[in-house]
Amino acid sequence: MGQTIIEKILSSHSGKEVKAGDIIVANVDLVMGQDGTSPLAIRAFNDMNGEKVFDPEKVAMVIDHSSPSPNEGVSALHKLMREFSSEKEFKLYDIGEGVCHQLMPESGKVGPGKLVVGADSHTCTYGALNAFSTGVGSTDLAAAMISGKMWFKVPETIKFICHGELPQGVYAKDLILHLIGDVTADGATYKAAEYTGEAVRALSMEGRMTMANMAIEMGAKAGMMEADEKTLQWLSNYTNEEFTAVSPDSDAKYVKVKEYDASKLEPQVAMPHRVDNVTGISNIVGTPIQQAVIGTCTNGRLEDLRIAASVLKGRKISPRVRLIVAPASKQIYIDAMNEGIIQTLMEAGAAVVTPGCGPCVGTHNGVPSDGENVISTANRNFKGRMGNGSANIYLASPATVAVSALAGEIANPREISSRKVV
Amino acid sequence: MNLSGKVHKFDQNDINTDYIIAGKYKFKTLDMKELAQHVMEDLDPDFYSKVTPGDFIVAGNNFGCGSSREQAPLAIKNAEISAVLAKSFARIFYRNAINTGLPVVECDTDQIDAGDRLEVDLGCGIVKNLTKGIEIKAKPLPDVMIKILRDGGLAAHFRKYGDFNIG
Numbered sequence: 001m002g003q004t005i006i007e008k009i010l011s012s013h014s015g016k017e018v019k020a021g022d023i024i025v026a027n028v029d030l031v032m033g034q035d036g037t038s039p040l041a042i043r044a045f046n047d048m049n050g051e052k053v054f055d056p057e058k059v060a061m062v063i064d065h066s067s068p069s070p071n072e073g074v075s076a077l078h079k080l081m082r083e084f085s086s087e088k089e090f091k092l093y094d095i096g097e098g099v100c101h102q103l104m105p106e107s108g109k110v111g112p113g114k115l116v117v118g119a120d121s122h123t124c125t126y127g128a129l130n131a132f133s134t135g136v137g138s139t140d141l142a143a144a145m146i147s148g149k150m151w152f153k154v155p156e157t158i159k160f161i162c163h164g165e166l167p168q169g170v171y172a173k174d175l176i177l178h179l180i181g182d183v184t185a186d187g188a189t190y191k192a193a194e195y196t197g198e199a200v201r202a203l204s205m206e207g208r209m210t211m212a213n214m215a216i217e218m219g220a221k222a223g224m225m226e227a228d229e230k231t232l233q234w235l236s237n238y239t240n241e242e243f244t245a246v247s248p249d250s251d252a253k254y255v256k257v258k259e260y261d262a263s264k265l266e267p268q269v270a271m272p273h274r275v276d277n278v279t280g281i282s283n284i285v286g287t288p289i290q291q292a293v294i295g296t297c298t299n300g301r302l303e304d305l306r307i308a309a310s311v312l313k314g315r316k317i318s319p320r321v322r323l324i325v326a327p328a329s330k331q332i333y334i335d336a337m338n339e340g341i342i343q344t345l346m347e348a349g350a351a352v353v354t355p356g357c358g359p360c361v362g363t364h365n366g367v368p369s370d371g372e373n374v375i376s377t378a379n380r381n382f383k384g385r386m387g388n389g390s391a392n393i394y395l396a397s398p399a400t401v402a403v404s405a406l407a408g409e410i411a412n413p414r415e416i417s418s419r420k421v422v
Numbered sequence: 423m424n425l426s427g428k429v430h431k432f433d434q435n436d437i438n439t440d441y442i443i444a445g446k447y448k449f450k451t452l453d454m455k456e457l458a459q460h461v462m463e464d465l466d467p468d469f470y471s472k473v474t475p476g477d478f479i480v481a482g483n484n485f486g487c488g489s490s491r492e493q494a495p496l497a498i499k500n501a502e503i504s505a506v507l508a509k510s511f512a513r514i515f516y517r518n519a520i521n522t523g524l525p526v527v528e529c530d531t532d533q534i535d536a537g538d539r540l541e542v543d544l545g546c547g548i549v550k551n552l553t554k555g556i557e558i559k560a561k562p563l564p565d566v567m568i569k570i571l572r573d574g575g576l577a578a579h580f581r582k583y584g585d586f587n588i589g
């Protein structure tokens with residue numbers, strides 16, 4: 001019987017042929033925690049009488065969620081992480097380095113066939129690199145730091161085939177929002193997603209990471225993609241390791257196959273307060289906004305900033321709007337400076353904040369006020385997500401967010417020269 | 423393991439971890455008693471004060487979706503809720519609940535209303551609705567999870583074996 005990508009990776013890491021439904025213990029190649037989850041993991045580690053981490057090269061922690069620290073409570077937790085990582089001799093990415101889901105790929109330790117667990121639900125992002133990576137909680141993280149292992153139920157896989165070519169002004173973010181709107185927030189719970197088809201193959205690595213990142217928003221354990229020349233080329237910027245691509249067998253078994261025509265898509269927006277509350281832009285243009293956010297582990301990469309800059313170049317955002325930009329990593333920030341992107345964004349009126357999660361999760365960096373509407377490139381729009389339960393969050397692509405910041409209301413990036421933005 | 427208490431019903435599906443405990447609190451402290459006071463706050467500002475120890479949270483589909491924060495099951499547990507019953511759970515929440523020793527019961531919750539008194543037998547997977555005089559069958563937990571729950575959570579399991587022992 002043929003295997004899916006995930007069945008193959010779990011087989012190679014557990015030393016036996018596995019199939020969906022099996023419960024197995026597998027070796028992990030990388031274990032990651034961030035500042036919202038690591039403090040509890042450290043407590044669990046001690047509670048388990050843990051002494052050493054299984055391999056300091058394969059453990060990392062990132063301070064990105066509340067970074068730099070906004071208050072003493074957080075400072076104490078950050079200190080705990082600094083002390084623990086230095087004592088156990090593994091790498092801690094401190095303030096300003098970036099979002100964990102950009103830093104792990106940039107570390108060169110994630111690639112085809114690898115198995116990564118992270119105490120952050122968007123760890124599924126590295127499926128874009130043909131790795132099986134998934135989010136776990138703090139106690140699971142502690143167990144993995146000690147043992148280098150994790151138990152899994154091998155998931156069934158849903159295959160998403162995206163045919164055709166994305167039209168101009170329509171991006172990976174629009175495609176994944178459309179898929180989530182279609183299958184709903186729990187449409188893939190306990191399962192893995194495998195994205196394929198020419199629309200997916202045509203995406204840049206950044207675009208692929210955007211799609212894999214949001215697999216969790218349909219409940220999926222992972223968002224897998226095949227590796228190709230682009231994948232290997234991208235990885236060669238960060239590591240010399242030779243990877244072997246993991247492809248699904250032609251007779252692999254899928255629990256469901258969904259097909260989409262990307263060429264028919266218009267820009268998409270997820271409306272408050274659910275990620276699967278998705279609509280086409282034309283149904284929602286004109287909704288006033290007070291804050292716009294470009295960044296996060298979904299859309300804070302160089303390509304995203306470049307797209308935003310191309311929309312904003314030589315223009316000014318609406319005086320009614322605050323635009324916050326958070327580059328996903330320090331490297332991206334530097335590259336964006338070298339390309340003049342940061343200058344363009346700032347001249348247009350953006351406030352650029354420390355590389356990291358930015359205002360995504362409501363800990364700092366731009367909490368909206370009561371009744372305000374925010375349009376963001378993030379992956380979640382739950383009530384209270386950005387720190388205020390009385391604000392409304394709309395999710396969209398960097399192009400849509402940028403053009404909306406100019407217009408002061410939700411606007412269509414395909415009508416960039418419309419009256420409102422010039 | 424028998425649990426009994428009254429029901430706090432949340433009718434909606436997809437109750438996410440931000441509703442269970444908002445990010446603005448969870449990043450600040452490891453004091454779970456403090457977090458417990460804010461549990462479910464965005465859905466019901468007075469929720470914490472309504473709970474009598476041993477009560478149940480009862481919900482629809484996909485309970486606990488969203489982030490991987492273990493503070494979500496811990497805050498519920500520290501609010502002295504004895505178990506969460508839902509039609510289905512998000513995967514990470516389900517793992518985290520078992521790992522931290524909060525029982526989760528997957529069953530048809532349509533026949534349970536706010537204020538009903540329940541008796542839950544985790545071992546047999548039976549939910550008795552004492553108010554309505556009916557019995558509801560729950561979906562059994564996988565063996566691995568029963569083993570981890572019996573050991574008192576994953577930390578206790580590791581203290582006992584120093585590694586995974588679930589073969």
Ligand code: SF4
Pocket residue numbers: 064065099100101120122296297298356357358360361378379
């Ligand atoms: S950017 Fe947002 S979604 Fe991504 S890891 Fe940070 S808080 Fe989570």
